[in-house]
Amino acid sequence: MTEFLIRKFVKDFDNVNNSRVRKGYGLLSGSVGICVNLLLCTMKLVTGFVSGSVGIIGDGINNLSDAGSSVVTMLGLKMSAKPADEEHPYGHGRIEYIAALIIAGIILLVGFELIKTSVEKLLAPEPVEVSAPALAVMVFSVVLKMWLGAFNRYLGKKTDSPAFNAVAMDSMSDCVATSVVIACLLVYWWTGYNLDGAAGIVVGMFIMYSGWGAASETLQPILGKPADPEILGRIMEIAIRDRRVLGVHDVMAHSYGPGNVFASLHIEVTSTMKLLEAHAVASHLEHAIEKELDIHAIVHVDPKLVGDPEFDALLENLAEVLKGIDGSLSMHDVHIFHGSRLVFDVEVPYSYPASDEELTERIVAAMEAREPDYSVSVKLDRM
Structure with a gap:
């Protein structure tokens, strides 16, 4: 069913990094979500008001908020498809993350309001009318929501979009929440114990939990999580x-929205290579990365002295110094300026406990003790 809908409504569906195709996926997800959630909302609100169950009414309101989330998803993906401009030279792809964050906010708000209403219902319980049709509506809701969750999870995996993943997470939490309502209705039907208010609280907690999870997942790329x-x-x-x-070395990648990645890296070539050839190597590499990975890359060229015994001995001493301090340290960009100034970079794990100042002092002191003829300057790169 999912593949049929994709092939039917999304043109060029395999080209998921294309902004127009991603917009098509967004419209498909939003349209399906709106239809499913409006259907379930109508059925549950009618059933809830007839039976007097706050749990069912709350579940229906949650479906209404899900329909709103689908609208936000559609708008977010449509806006993210806008081309780059003077104010946004890297495109508008991160709007997808903002859309997912708005969805998470809506989920949290709905959960809070449902808990508030359910507490009032728990303090002043009212009779609930349970019937086979009401239970059938809730069971149908669980089945349909499970399909909707799997549908959006598939879209999220195919497009690497946090907006789809947020909607999928919300749908699956709805399944759990609705199951709790069903269980409480059955308990009331069989025993007479009114757990409607408690069911509403549990549903609200599930809703808020899913909202918090969606918000946490969405914030990571906005704050700048490390590249894959x-x-x-x-x-x-x-x-x-x-x-x-x-x-x-110094390979970095920055995401400006799903399918919109910019990378930079440093390569080392022999210092005897002519400038034009070095430029050709860098240009060829930039084109290769863009062709194979669809990533915009900038390549910086570093000259490396090769075949010089004195320089090789210096590198060996430097390697021994770093190994003596910690085996996780590594070096690159080693250069000698004006015959006596040794400059290099050291890669340091983020987890390394010493501060940059302390580590720099240790490296400089150890290296100058072994090579007293050189003035040492070191730059630390936390990786």
């Missing part, structure tokens, strides 16, 4: 395929 190690590894693999590249 697999992507960084692929960039390095492409770089070292060129035999003229002696080393790769």
Whole structure:
């Protein structure tokens, strides 16, 4: 069913990094979500008011908020498809993250209001009329929501969109919440114990939990989570395929929305290579990364002195100094300026306990003790 809908309503559906295609996925998800949730909302509100169950009414209101979330998803993906402009040179892709955050806010608000109403119902319980049709409506709701959750999870996996994942998470939490309502209705039907208010509180808590999870997941790319190690590894693999590249470091990737990634990296080439050839190596690598990974890349070229015994001995001493301090430290961009100034970068894990100032002092002191003829300058890169 999902594949049928995608093939029917999304043109060029496999080209998921294309903004127009992503907009098509957003319209499909939003349209399906609006239809499903408005249907369930209508059925539950009618059933809830007839039976007098705050749990069913709350579940119906939750479906209404889900329909609103689908509208937000559609608008977010439509706006994110806008091309880059002077004010947004990297495009509008991050609007998808903002849309997902708005959805999470709506979910949290609905959950809070439902808990508030349910507490009032718990303090002043009212009779609930339970019937087979009411239970059938709730069971049908669980089945339909499970399909909707799987539908959006599939879209999220296919497009790597947090907006779809947020909607999928909301749908699956709805299944759990509705199941709780069903259980409480059955208890009341069989025993006479009115757990309607308690059911509403549990439903509200589930709703808020899913909202918090969606918000946490969405905030990570907005705050700047690290790039996928697999992507960084692929960039390095492409770089070292060129035999003229002696080393790769400082590989970074920044996401400006799903499918809109910019990367930068430093490559090392022999210092005897002519400038035009070095430029050609960098340009070729930039084109290769964009062609194979659909990532905009900027390549910086670093010259590396090769075949100099004195410089090689210096590198060996530096490696021993770093290993003596901590085995997790590594170096790159080693240069000698004016014959006596040694400059290099050191990669340091984020988890390394010492401060940058303390570590810099240790490295400089240890290296100058081994190489007293050099003035040492070190730059730390936390990785």
